[in-house]
Amino acid sequence: MMDRRRFLQTSAVAASLASQGQLEAQPMWGGPVLDIHLHFRPGADANFEHMQGCGVTKAVLLTRSVDEEKTKVAIASHPDSYVRFAAADVTKPEGLVALRKSIAGGAIGFGEIKYHLAVNSAEMQRLYDLAAELNVPVLIHFADVPQFEGEGTFTSPFSGLPAMLKAHPKTKFIGHADGFWANISADFANDTPYPTGKVKPGGLTDKMLSDYPNLYGDLSANSGRNAMTRDPEFIRGFLARHQNKLMFGCDCSCTDGKGKNQGSKQPALLGKCVARETLTALKQVTTPEIFRKLTWTNGNQLLNIKS
Ligand SMILES: [Zn+2]
Numbered sequence: 001m002m003d004r005r006r007f008l009q010t011s012a013v014a015a016s017l018a019s020q021g022q023l024e025a026q027p028m029w030g031g032p033v034l035d036i037h038l039h040f041r042p043g044a045d046a047n048f049e050h051m052q053g054c055g056v057t058k059a060v061l062l063t064r065s066v067d068e069e070k071t072k073v074a075i076a077s078h079p080d081s082y083v084r085f086a087a088a089d090v091t092k093p094e095g096l097v098a099l100r101k102s103i104a105g106g107a108i109g110f111g112e113i114k115y116h117l118a119v120n121s122a123e124m125q126r127l128y129d130l131a132a133e134l135n136v137p138v139l140i141h142f143a144d145v146p147q148f149e150g151e152g153t154f155t156s157p158f159s160g161l162p163a164m165l166k167a168h169p170k171t172k173f174i175g176h177a178d179g180f181w182a183n184i185s186a187d188f189a190n191d192t193p194y195p196t197g198k199v200k201p202g203g204l205t206d207k208m209l210s211d212y213p214n215l216y217g218d219l220s221a222n223s224g225r226n227a228m229t230r231d232p233e234f235i236r237g238f239l240a241r242h243q244n245k246l247m248f249g250c251d252c253s254c255t256d257g258k259g260k261n262q263g264s265k266q267p268a269l270l271g272k273c274v275a276r277e278t279l280t281a282l283k284q285v286t287t288p289e290i291f292r293k294l295t296w297t298n299g300n301q302l303l304n305i306k307s
């Protein structure tokens with residue numbers, strides 16, 4: 001048993017460390033974490049509050065070109081914690097002009113790009129070309145299955161993506177959302193956004209990540225979380241195969257990084273923080289070395305972030 005004097009000394013040291021903020025600085029996930037998918041929240045500290053609550057060190061804020069000024073104010077409040085992507089309405093020619101301007105103003109990627117456009121439409125192909133010209137990645141929402149009646153599809157069909165990866169070899173595509181993650185399984189029948197159960201090897205996403213050096217993957221949202229948990233045995237191998245091309249992101253709507261005000265209606269996420277759920281799942285299905293790559297190294301490298 002610890003004697004009383006030593007106990008008091010230890011407690012005093014702990015209390016003093018805590019008051020200096022050193023204990024809180026202990027990383028929650030064993031090291032720094034980069035979140036590549038945090039939708040910009042207005043208010044200087046709203047983004048930061050989420051990051052602090054779930055142990056994220058740095059975030060890619062997904063902003064809109066029209067919010068450029070608001071975004072700059074928020075970033076200035078914690079300049080070391082943020083980088084940003086920009087999105088604009090790519091269905092209109094002005095959209096590309098605005099995107100070009102955002103990159104000149106300090107954005108380092110395009111995203112989130114989520115439109116009811118064909119993956120091979122002229123509009124999307126102009127965007128892929130601009131991304132290549134400016135040498136910035138483009139983060140795209142893929143969905144062939146509407147989540148509710150009338151929602152429509154986004155950047156579809158997913159089966160058309162290989163032709164685009166081939167036609168635009170200098171464009172760095174970051175795949176995200178239901179379509180991207182459902183297609184890790186070869187038997188996906190285009191019938192549900194979040195398929196569960198065993199994965200059949202040979203899925204389109206798995207193949208494309210192997211075949212095309214210009215395709216990367218974003219682990220965010222319920223789609224990413226679901227893919228990490230549905231078949232642990234398969235996903236362990238998948239993460240090992242693509243360990244240099246996948247990046248953690250949250251796409252969470254909770255306000256405090258602990259699940260408060262979670263907007264998702266998905267049963268697995270009720271009252272929970274997507275960042276915490278996905279990071280916890282990742283820890284369970286991969287090695288500490290690969291976990292580091294997925295949660296920090298890969299994103300910093302791809303986005304050329306000087307941390
Ligand atoms: Zn999305």
Ligand SMILES: [Zn+2]
Nearest residue numbers: 252254257273
């Ligand atoms: Zn959250």
